[in-house]
Amino acid sequence: MKPYRDMTPEERHHEYAAVKAHYDELKALNLKLDMSRGKPGRDQLNAVSDILNVLTLEDCTSGSMDVRNYGNLAGIPEARAMWADILGCQPSEIFVGGSASLQLMYDLVAKGMDFGLLHSEKPWNKVEGRKWLCPAPGYDRHFGISESFGMEMIPVPMTAEGPDMDMVEALARDPEVKGMWCVPKYSNPDGIIYSEETIRRIASMKPAAKDFLLMWDNAYCIHEFFGDYVPFPDILSECAKYGNEDMVFEFASTSKITFPGAGVSVFACSTRNMEYQKSLLNAQIISYDKVNQLRHIRFFRDKAGLLALMKKHAAILGPKFRCVLDALDREIAPRGIAEWQRPNGGYFVSVNTMPGIAKATWQLCKEAGLTMTGAGATFPYGKDPQDSNMRVAPSLPPIEQLEKAMEIYCVSMRLAALRKLLAE
Amino acid sequence: MKPYRDMTPEERHHEYAAVKAHYDELKALNLKLDMSRGKPGRDQLNAVSDILNVLTLEDCTSGSMDVRNYGNLAGIPEARAMWADILGCQPSEIFVGGSASLQLMYDLVAKGMDFGLLHSEKPWNKVEGRKWLCPAPGYDRHFGISESFGMEMIPVPMTAEGPDMDMVEALARDPEVKGMWCVPKYSNPDGIIYSEETIRRIASMKPAAKDFLLMWDNAYCIHEFFGDYVPFPDILSECAKYGNEDMVFEFASTSKITFPGAGVSVFACSTRNMEYQKSLLNAQIISYDKVNQLRHIRFFRDKAGLLALMKKHAAILGPKFRCVLDALDREIAPRGIAEWQRPNGGYFVSVNTMPGIAKATWQLCKEAGLTMTGAGATFPYGKDPQDSNMRVAPSLPPIEQLEKAMEIYCVSMRLAALRKLLAE
Numbered sequence: 029m030k031p032y033r034d035m036t037p038e039e040r041h042h043e044y045a046a047v048k049a050h051y052d053e054l055k056a057l058n059l060k061l062d063m064s065r066g067k068p069g070r071d072q073l074n075a076v077s078d079i080l081n082v083l084t085l086e087d088c089t090s091g092s093m094d095v096r097n098y099g100n101l102a103g104i105p106e107a108r109a110m111w112a113d114i115l116g117c118q119p120s121e122i123f124v125g126g127s128a129s130l131q132l133m134y135d136l137v138a139k140g141m142d143f144g145l146l147h148s149e150k151p152w153n154k155v156e157g158r159k160w161l162c163p164a165p166g167y168d169r170h171f172g173i174s175e176s177f178g179m180e181m182i183p184v185p186m187t188a189e190g191p192d193m194d195m196v197e198a199l200a201r202d203p204e205v206k207g208m209w210c211v212p213k214y215s216n217p218d219g220i221i222y223s224e225e226t227i228r229r230i231a232s233m234k235p236a237a238k239d240f241l242l243m244w245d246n247a248y249c250i251h252e253f254f255g256d257y258v259p260f261p262d263i264l265s266e267c268a269k270y271g272n273e274d275m276v277f278e279f280a281s282t283s284k285i286t287f288p289g290a291g292v293s294v295f296a297c298s299t300r301n302m303e304y305q306k307s308l309l310n311a312q313i314i315s316y317d318k319v320n321q322l323r324h325i326r327f328f329r330d331k332a333g334l335l336a337l338m339k340k341h342a343a344i345l346g347p348k349f350r351c352v353l354d355a356l357d358r359e360i361a362p363r364g365i366a367e368w369q370r371p372n373g374g375y376f377v378s379v380n381t382m383p384g385i386a387k388a389t390w391q392l393c394k395e396a397g398l399t400m401t402g403a404g405a406t407f408p409y410g411k412d413p414q415d416s417n418m419r420v421a422p423s424l425p426p427i428e429q430l431e432k433a434m435e436i437y438c439v440s441m442r443l444a445a446l447r448k449l450l451a452e
Numbered sequence: 453m454k455p456y457r458d459m460t461p462e463e464r465h466h467e468y469a470a471v472k473a474h475y476d477e478l479k480a481l482n483l484k485l486d487m488s489r490g491k492p493g494r495d496q497l498n499a500v501s502d503i504l505n506v507l508t509l510e511d512c513t514s515g516s517m518d519v520r521n522y523g524n525l526a527g528i529p530e531a532r533a534m535w536a537d538i539l540g541c542q543p544s545e546i547f548v549g550g551s552a553s554l555q556l557m558y559d560l561v562a563k564g565m566d567f568g569l570l571h572s573e574k575p576w577n578k579v580e581g582r583k584w585l586c587p588a589p590g591y592d593r594h595f596g597i598s599e600s601f602g603m604e605m606i607p608v609p610m611t612a613e614g615p616d617m618d619m620v621e622a623l624a625r626d627p628e629v630k631g632m633w634c635v636p637k638y639s640n641p642d643g644i645i646y647s648e649e650t651i652r653r654i655a656s657m658k659p660a661a662k663d664f665l666l667m668w669d670n671a672y673c674i675h676e677f678f679g680d681y682v683p684f685p686d687i688l689s690e691c692a693k694y695g696n697e698d699m700v701f702e703f704a705s706t707s708k709i710t711f712p713g714a715g716v717s718v719f720a721c722s723t724r725n726m727e728y729q730k731s732l733l734n735a736q737i738i739s740y741d742k743v744n745q746l747r748h749i750r751f752f753r754d755k756a757g758l759l760a761l762m763k764k765h766a767a768i769l770g771p772k773f774r775c776v777l778d779a780l781d782r783e784i785a786p787r788g789i790a791e792w793q794r795p796n797g798g799y800f801v802s803v804n805t806m807p808g809i810a811k812a813t814w815q816l817c818k819e820a821g822l823t824m825t826g827a828g829a830t831f832p833y834g835k836d837p838q839d840s841n842m843r844v845a846p847s848l849p850p851i852e853q854l855e856k857a858m859e860i861y862c863v864s865m866r867l868a869a870l871r872k873l874l875a876e
Contacts (some may be wrong), residue, residue: 067522068521075809077512098707126551128739129736134736153575157855172734176732288738289523289741313555313558316552320714
């Protein structure tokens with residue numbers, strides 16, 4: 029096998045005919061496969077379904093309050109304590125939300141828009157040229173929040189160590205730059221872990237905007253699928269070292285620990301931010317679902333129980349990621365038409381094809397019955413300047429379907445690459 | 453016994469000494485009682501706690517989707533169908549939320565502020581003199597939402613049939629009046645049911661603002677405690693009769709059916725509003741807790757099961773309301789110092805004292821260990837022009853505590869009335 033770039037035109041035509049025939053065979057199977065979103069598979073959900081009946085009537089009334097009734101805006105003390113243990117901060121710095129950390133993130137940005145944050149001179153809806161830093165490739169739903177609130181989104185390239193910090197520091201000198209998205213551990217989609225140096229530079233930033241908001245979405249904080257749990261610094265105390273304790277809000281959830289549709293989310297922030305946010309949230313909600321908070325605590329028991337549970341997920345997810353990487357190594361590497369990350373955790377494999385074929389690959393997959401994350405979706409406004417990045421999400425399909433999906437994906441990419449090279 | 457107004461000064465002094473002695477005795481008991489909020493009591497929560505373990509793993513996967521996973525923004529079909537049955541609208545008109553209808557209400561007003569509603573010319577945050585109609589006495593948390601978004605709140609007197617509609621119609625001619633709060637059945641706090649004529653006039657309104665928002669908080673839609681379930685018109689079809697289908701959002705929840713801290717909330721609206729709201733909500737949340745939605749459906753089984761459950765609540769609440777009304781009839785009526793409503797459902801008894809003594813009564817209660825809803829809280833900005841309305845919330849205390857609480861309340865009111873009359 030030769031890299032496609034090194035083939036003669038005749039060799040490419042020959043290869044094209046073979047790949048096209050393979051593609052047509054797959055298409056004729058009329059499959060319906062989905063690698064588009066980071067949805068846990070049914071086997072993962074079954075592995076945690078004891079949570080459904082773990083809570084007793086006695087549990088509800090035996091703690092510091094009756095969790096069934098109104099009250100306790102910031103969540104039950106047991107849940108605040110456990111999340112503090114996981115994230116490395118203080119229980120008083122934890123706010124426990126509902127089933128979606130996305131909602132907590134959206135609501136926080138909305139609070140900035142409507143009322144301003146703790147150090148805002150005015151609400152962001154009064155800042156005409158408001159901007160947001162968007163390390164890319166990144167998470168489309170993050171970008172969706174910024175876009176919906178009319179932020180000008182500025183893409184920042186990702187490196188192997190996290191966002192390009194020279195560029196972040198330069199851009200943050202603009203007082204209209206009001207915040208930045210970060211997925212610091214097993215970033216979506218690259219799967220890399222921000223380096224200590226990157227974290228230090230982020231925590232010590234001096235943005236021109238006094239109300240700059242560091243959105244630290246630690247979505248995959250304990251989500252290793254290869255190897256053991258990797259400890260990770262507490263961003264709140266890192267920021268506090270540099271007098272930036274009010275700059276950061278950290279987010280996490282159990283969406284990929286228990287149930288995506290029925291988990292528990294949290295944010296962590298300085299106690300001053302907590303008081304201010306509680307004063308605003310008090311008009312919005314009396315408390316999130318405290319029974320579900322306690323249900324989760326009874327199910328996990330403690331941090332050790334939680335990490336043991338993540339090993340169960342890893343036992344299911346590991347082979348799926350292995351399947352994806354093996355297929356890429358076998359089918360794509362020898363052709364030299366893409367590169368990819370080799371993450372140890374998170375929910376994605378980030379593939380960078382040769383420029384100009386991501387959309388075509390996506391379209392070919394679709395026509396053969398495989399739904400992939402939209403090409404471009406990992407960039408602000410859906411615009412990947414290289415038309416190259418693709419997010420592979422292997423978690424949902426059972427492994428036998430996944431193998432078929434990867435066959436379609438690799439053949440589609442090869443076909444798209446050959447078409448592009450033949451047209452040059 | 454004589455009405456206090458009819459007493460001679462000497463009789464009043466005599467009465468004052470006796471009431472003061474009684475008050476001092478009660479105060480010396482150092483009680484800690486709470487009639488401030490519409491919180492269900494522990495006996496009510498215990499009566500529904502089978503819901504904790506009603507859901508099985510099979511339930512989660514046997515319906516139209518796996519409720520444990522991501523997806524279905526508007527909620528599970530079973531929950532949409534059941535709420536449509538309760539409210540009298542179509543399943544497609546129902547959006548199922550999280551544990552708090554307050555959150556759905558807040559978020560809807562926030563959407564109006566940030567993006568505008570379906571028929572808005574511009575977001576409300578660009579409408580400088582935005583105003584909101586607040587039938588009063590009303591619900592403090594409603595007023596809290598309007599106030600936090602900088603609406604000028606205009607109080608509208610409540611009558612025995614609902615808000616004073618002559619005034620509502622006149623005020624709605626102002627294009628800066630963007631909406632109105634309504635609790636149409638067992639209104640908070642008056643406990644009255646809007647009359648058919650009031651509902652017709654509301655549904656047929658022609659407000660100057662094309663984006664006028666009728667917030668129809670049907671919080672007590674099936675919450676009778678005396679007598680049988682009273683059917684109630686579907687406001688969506690009422691509004692549609694007059695071409696106003698996009699003017700109204702209806703809200704309801706199970707906060708006072710299952711658990712206040714862990715229930716399910718809904719809004720109902722026209723399908724056009726639904727599409728628009730979903731397009732906005734899509735940036736905020738993937739779905740609310742669908743497992744809890746299904747848990748509720750399995751627990752209720754059907755509308756008949758739900759109404760049977762409400763009878764259990766009524767069996768607990770009825771005697772508590774009877775206790776409140778009996779105390780008022782016995783201790784207050786003969787003195788002629790207050791009037792009150794006699795509701796058949798809801799969570800409150802609305803008491804109107806003689807002008808100028810509500811705050812003093814509240815303060816005396818507090819000093820004797822009884823927390824009441826703040827005097828004035830039922831009016832916008834906490835300002836009751838008559839200093840008269842007090843909301844009595846009998847649901848939380850067990851009946852023996854409630855009797856003591858009513859003793860303190862009645863004695864405090866008598867003391868406050870005598871002080872006022874003696875000072876005249």
